[in-house]
Amino acid sequence: MPEAATPHAAFEATRLSALDASFIALERRGFPMNVGGVVVFDRNAAPPVTREMLRERLLARSQRLRRLGQRLYELPAGAGRPVWADDPHFDIDDHLSEVDVPPPGGLGQVERYVGEQHSLAFDLDKPLWHCTLLNGVEDGRVAVYMRFQHAFVDGLRGIALGAGIFDDPADTQQPAPSMAPRGERTVRPRLGTLLAEAAAEEGARVMRRAWEVTVDGIDPLATLRREARVLQGMLGFLDSPSPQTPLNGKVSTHRRMTFRELDRAALTATRKRHGVDHPSAVLAVVAGALARLFDARGQRCPVVRTLVPLANSRGSVYGNDAAFVLVDLPTGSLTPAERLRAIAQALATARATQLPASRALLRRWDDDSPISNELVAHVGSGDDSAGALVSFLRWPRPPPPLFGHPYRITYPTLPVGARLGLMVGVVEIGGRLAVGLASDPAILPEGQFFVVSMEQTLRALAAG
Known part of the structure; x- marks a missing residue:
């Protein structure tokens, strides 16, 4: 796999949980797993919000919210769940759009547009989010539609992450951070690194299971009791x-x-x-x-x-x-x-x-x-x-x-x-x-x- 030119870039990755991986699997089966929301703001005397204003804000926020510039990397032959790591080709313009809502710009028009976009699957080779500025909303209001793949974030965290584009009092006290040159920002993870991390995680899992087996050897009924506690509540209901x-x-x-x-x-x-x-x-x-x-x-x-x-x-x-x-x-x-x-x-x-x-x-x-x-x-x-x-x-x-x-x-x-x-x-x-x-x-x-x-x-x- 090719790397960025700089030798100083560090590789950081976070593995998907099993639940998050299931959302990716469902998307691959043809079910778009999008979450997010339409956030509406009242108009006042402040200057109108433009795409360029949002672009600069998102560029600055992507330095604090690193996941905005990360994509998923797969492991071959199911060696482990995918990992989040920095995308060396991250381009903010791939994740920001501006549309004019048809008149009169009411909820019906917004619903139709959002329904169309919510039916689309993400490109899984890019960061899994998109922001759209909706122009022409009734009463001159400002509306922003945030869309995330469900593996990226859940509902509560989607609200928190979406709030990251809102005003921050700290912005008036210090300049927004600038984007580093793309080659200095990240490297693409090596296949060997991903496989080594997967092997380490599998080793840890085996050790945990070995400990369970050791305990079970001392008390052969431990496994049955442990599994009964885990499953009793849920399976009793699902069996109905x-x-x-x-x-x-x-x-x-x-x-x-x-x-x-x-x-x-x-x-x-x-x-x-x-x-x-x-x-x-x-x-x-x-x-x-x-x-x-x-x-x-x-x-x-x-x-x-x-x-x-x-x-x-x-x-x-x-x-x-x-x-x-x-x-x-x-x-x-x-x-x-x-x-x-x-x-x-x-x-x-x-x-x-x-x-x-x-x-x-x-x-x-x-x-x-x-x-x-x-x-x-x-x-x-x-x-x-x-x-x-x-x-x-x-x-x-x-x-x-x-x-x-x-x-x-x-x-x-x-x-x-x-x-x-x-x-x-x-x-x-x-x-x-x-x-x-x-x-x-x-x-x-x-x-x-x-x-x-x-x-x-x-x-x-x-x-x-």
């Missing part, structure tokens, strides 16, 4: 029949995005009136919208098993640090309050029984590449364990402005799974609540009906 829903089906590469602002005060009132936490309230809002959808279609679907990611909020700013639980959302003939109580209890049970097992399984998955390959193949072949995914994130700090324009709202964007035709992202940032619906229009063409139903359900819950 998975309810088939109209949301399961063969998913195409086409994506439809639907955005809407929800009433944050109504969510707060719902939580306080019924004594539940935010995730339970959000799941009840989604369940109520599903019930209205199935009723309007004339379909009978009493339960939708839903995948719920629960962020750990630890570790690196990059990659994915979340475990998953499955929650059955009742969508039959219940009152909103009854539905909420059932969901709050189901989520509490899932946290107590499934969450520890889910975290343990992810750790074991990360430690054992054969399990990784088997699970990726299983997901890609059409797993119907869930009918939908619902994600809820809260950003604790008010976002800074963008070149002086004050923050307004963020609409989240999620991928659509191999057999999941509906993904619902709800975020509360800077005192505003928004939903981003990602769907395959062949499975869920009624995106607007669904988000309006979420709004109606939320108001009903807040009213009691």
